Amino acid sequence: MNSFKKNLLKKRYNAERRFQWYGKIAIGLALSFLAVFMFQIFSKGYSAFQKTWIATEVHYDKELLLIDAESPSKDDLENADYYDVAYKAMTSLDPGLPEEEDRQLIQMVSYKYETEVKDLLLKNPDFLGKIVPIKLTASDDVDQVHKGNYPRDIPEKNRRVNDYQLQIYDMLNERGDILSEFNISFFTSPDSREAELAGIASSFMGTVFSILVCLAFSFPVAVLAAIYLEEFAPKNKFTDFIEVNINNLAAVPSIVFGLLGLGVLLAVFNLPRSTPLVGGITLSLMTLPTIIIAARASLKAVPPSIREAALAMGASNMQTTMHHTVPLSMPGTLSGTIIGLAQALGETAPLILIGMVAFVNTIPGTPVDPAASLPVQIYIWSESAERGFVEKVSACIMVLLAFLILMNLAAQIVRHKFEKKWS
Amino acid sequence: MSKIKAENVNVYYGSKQALFDVSIDIAEKEVTALIGPSGCGKSTFLRCLNRMNDVIEICRVEGSIKMDNLELNSRKLDVVRLRENVGMVFQKPNPFPKTIYENVAYGPTIHGIAQSKEEMDQIVETSLKKAALWNEVKDRLDEIGTGLSGGQQQRLCIARAISVSPEVILMDEPCSALDPIATAQIEELIDDLKKEVTIVIVTHSMSQAARVSQKTGFFHLGKLIEFGPTDKIFKNPDNQQTQDYITGRFG
Numbered sequence: 001m002n003s004f005k006k007n008l009l010k011k012r013y014n015a016e017r018r019f020q021w022y023g024k025i026a027i028g029l030a031l032s033f034l035a036v037f038m039f040q041i042f043s044k045g046y047s048a049f050q051k052t053w054i055a056t057e058v059h060y061d062k063e064l065l066l067i068d069a070e071s072p073s074k075d076d077l078e079n080a081d082y083y084d085v086a087y088k089a090m091t092s093l094d095p096g097l098p099e100e101e102d103r104q105l106i107q108m109v110s111y112k113y114e115t116e117v118k119d120l121l122l123k124n125p126d127f128l129g130k131i132v133p134i135k136l137t138a139s140d141d142v143d144q145v146h147k148g149n150y151p152r153d154i155p156e157k158n159r160r161v162n163d164y165q166l167q168i169y170d171m172l173n174e175r176g177d178i179l180s181e182f183n184i185s186f187f188t189s190p191d192s193r194e195a196e197l198a199g200i201a202s203s204f205m206g207t208v209f210s211i212l213v214c215l216a217f218s219f220p221v222a223v224l225a226a227i228y229l230e231e232f233a234p235k236n237k238f239t240d241f242i243e244v245n246i247n248n249l250a251a252v253p254s255i256v257f258g259l260l261g262l263g264v265l266l267a268v269f270n271l272p273r274s275t276p277l278v279g280g281i282t283l284s285l286m287t288l289p290t291i292i293i294a295a296r297a298s299l300k301a302v303p304p305s306i307r308e309a310a311l312a313m314g315a316s317n318m319q320t321t322m323h324h325t326v327p328l329s330m331p332g333t334l335s336g337t338i339i340g341l342a343q344a345l346g347e348t349a350p351l352i353l354i355g356m357v358a359f360v361n362t363i364p365g366t367p368v369d370p371a372a373s374l375p376v377q378i379y380i381w382s383e384s385a386e387r388g389f390v391e392k393v394s395a396c397i398m399v400l401l402a403f404l405i406l407m408n409l410a411a412q413i414v415r416h417k418f419e420k421k422w423s
Numbered sequence: 424m425s426k427i428k429a430e431n432v433n434v435y436y437g438s439k440q441a442l443f444d445v446s447i448d449i450a451e452k453e454v455t456a457l458i459g460p461s462g463c464g465k466s467t468f469l470r471c472l473n474r475m476n477d478v479i480e481i482c483r484v485e486g487s488i489k490m491d492n493l494e495l496n497s498r499k500l501d502v503v504r505l506r507e508n509v510g511m512v513f514q515k516p517n518p519f520p521k522t523i524y525e526n527v528a529y530g531p532t533i534h535g536i537a538q539s540k541e542e543m544d545q546i547v548e549t550s551l552k553k554a555a556l557w558n559e560v561k562d563r564l565d566e567i568g569t570g571l572s573g574g575q576q577q578r579l580c581i582a583r584a585i586s587v588s589p590e591v592i593l594m595d596e597p598c599s600a601l602d603p604i605a606t607a608q609i610e611e612l613i614d615d616l617k618k619e620v621t622i623v624i625v626t627h628s629m630s631q632a633a634r635v636s637q638k639t640g641f642f643h644l645g646k647l648i649e650f651g652p653t654d655k656i657f658k659n660p661d662n663q664q665t666q667d668y669i670t671g672r673f674g
Contacts, residue, residue: 235480305517312475312513313530313583314506323529324519 045394140388195388206371213280226295258350294336456636510584516576574605
């Protein structure tokens with residue numbers, strides 16, 4: 001081998017090695033971005049799954065509750081006055097505190113502490129007249145202090161938790177009266193202005209209803225359109241034009257669909273504002289082209305020999321399509337549908353336009369009740385000033401990601417498990 | 424006795440003419456082989472006989488093809504009825520990705536041939552027996568048809584074709600994807616079937632044509648060059664082109 005040839009060969013090997021390195025670097029960059037992103041979210045958000053409680057004692061004093069009856073009924077307990085009982089439960093933590101300063105103690109628990117005192121008695125009517133231990137939801141400021149998210153070394157006047165409250169907190173913490181437990185209410189409560197009470201139940205249900213409505217509207221329409229276009233429609237300029245338009249529709253920015261929902265569904269059809277029904281229909285406009293394209297691709301992938309076999313047996317076009325082509329294309333269509341829905345799941349802009357951005361503190365029971373959705377909830381919380389919402393935003397992102405991963409997994413499983421092999 | 428009589432058949436794909444004035448008489452309960460080099464139009468002609476060319480949008484068929492005095496090349500013809508009477512076996516085995524039972528039962532189901540489950544079982548069994556596949560699959564009728572070997576798949580396709588008791592079966596190079604043993608089995612099967620059915624077979628293998636057929640037609644460049652008894656075509660053809668093709672000088 002002469003030296004020129006040797007050189008050429010060496011160059012070729014070097015070029016390939018370099019190329020492989022570029023690829024590895026690209027993958028490494030992508031993975032490290034993902035890792036940073038995940039670390040950010042998890043490190044900020046994991047603490048939202050812990051809830052801080054303050055343990056104290058409550059005396060269900062009949063006199064303070066203003067209950068006269070000897071053996072009070074459920075209604076009596078329901079209508080009793082819990083203000084004093086709850087107030088005493090908190091102020092008993094520091095009996096020496098002058099009355100005009102008591103707000104400092106009350107501020108350490110959520111504003112709903114009176115309801116919590118009431119609920120405990122309603123659940124256990126025999127506590128009446130007794131002194132029992134109780135745990136009250138800590139305010140978001142105490143919660144953040146306990147989780148170590150709140151700086152203690154800044155000047156007192158810039159702090160939402162003053163020195164006295166920190167002192168009480170330290171005392172309680174030493175006694176073991178600050179409890180940290182799994183935050184069930186994050187999943188069972190609707191949104192709230194108070195970070196310690198806010199949960200994702202409303203937005204989660206809103207998302208579930210929106211996706212179901214979206215599926216119910218887009219799947220049948222898209223599949224029928226795909227079957228007609230692929231199996232029955234003549235191939236001419238007009239169907240080409242339709243195909244181009246469907247592909248274009250898939251590229252339309254989502255906010256445009258939001259405007260359409262606002263202008264048509266709300267303004268013309270007068271559907272109820274801020275509801276998953278309108279949200280779902282708006283999202284279905286977005287998923288429609290995605291599903292049509294996926295369904296057409298998987299119909300195209302069915303080998304023509306199967307169609308010929310059915311036609312040669314004397315099956316009509318309709319029978320060939322319904323008995324053979326469509327069932328064989330279903331795995332691809334379904335996984336395309338799930339991917340389309342997963343895209344819709346993360347949409348925020350169109351939902352904001354149709355009013356699903358409203359503050360909703362009830363859990364929707366039907367698609368026509370007002371609701372938020374998970375991505376919109378993230379948007380709402382990220383605009384809130386309180387420190388307690390920072391971890392909630394990340395926690396909500398985690399839930400949304402888990403939802404997305406589950407759906408994509410489902411798409412994979414559907415594709416691999418139900419895909420039929422043909423010779 | 425003539426089963427199918429084609430007269431002056433011309434086929435066009437768009438502006439390209441694929442068949443030129445083909446006239447042929449296909450005798451009942453005989454095997455007719457169509458031979459010729461690739462692209463000579465023999466498959467195109469075969470697909471005229473069960474109107475499978477309808478699937479190809481740009482395809483246009485002219486001329487007259489009569490089966491028992493019924494004009495096949497007519498807009499008014501019910502192709503579903505026609506294909507019930509004229510079955511087809513394709514070059515590549517193409518069983519449905521369903522069970523063996525469902526594969527055979529599909530035709531009788533859509534044509535409403537079986538009245539009961541027992542009757543259907545009977546049809547499936549008879550068809551598989553006629554296709555010489557019964558003994559191999561009788562214990563696994565609920566397995567997927569595409570899981571069989573190539574030769575078995577092709578026999579399953581034949582069973583599927585005969586399940587509706589057609590009068591004619593068209594075979595488009597049925598053995599080209601099979602090994603010699605499977606080919607021999609199919610050829611034996613063709614021999615058996617011709618007692619009841621008229622068979623038209625397109626083949627690339629001249630020895631196969633010589634073995635299984637009674638009549639042979641030689642196609643070249645879209646024209647039927649010569650048609651006659653197989654013996655005569657192979658031993659003493661009238662046409663020089665036929666002679667050249669048979670002896671392997673071109674093709």
